[in-house]
Amino acid sequence: MIVHDQxxxxxxxxxxxxxxxxxSVTLALANALLDQLIALEMEAxxxxxxxxxxxxxxxARFTAGVATLRPWFPMPRGH
Structure with a gap:
């Protein structure tokens, strides 16, 4: 990840x-990261x-939010 504004x-x-x-290592970690990003965004x-x-x-918040939803998306059936 390139950070332009150090x-x-x-x-x-x-x-x-x-x-x-x-x-998304685990759902709990993904949820915790999402909560941290929401707080950081509000503070910023x-x-x-x-x-x-x-x-x-x-x-980053959007991406983390999608990662928390991934277990709920239907799995492809190979059709």
């Missing part, structure tokens, strides 16, 4: 969260973080 504390925290491991918005930082956090 000076921003929110980008550093986002980078640290995402380098800890894959998004309140602090008026740059738009590119908010976009990166939002994209």
């Amino acid at each position: 000076g921003c504390p929110y980008m550093r925290r986002l980078h640290e969260m995402l380098t800890d491991g894959p998004l 918005k309140a602090a008026a973080a740059p738009a590119n930082t908010l976009g990166a956090i939002s994209n």
Whole structure:
């Protein structure tokens, strides 16, 4: 993952969260990461973080949200 704005504390925290491991090792970890990303996004918005930082956090939050839904998607049947 390339972080373009190392000076921003929110980008550093986002980078640290995402380098800890894959998004969906277990459902509990994926849910915990999603909760952390939601909190980080709210904190960054309140602090008026740059738009590119908010976009990166939002994209990571979306990806983590999809990872938490993966066990619920129907499995392909090979048709």
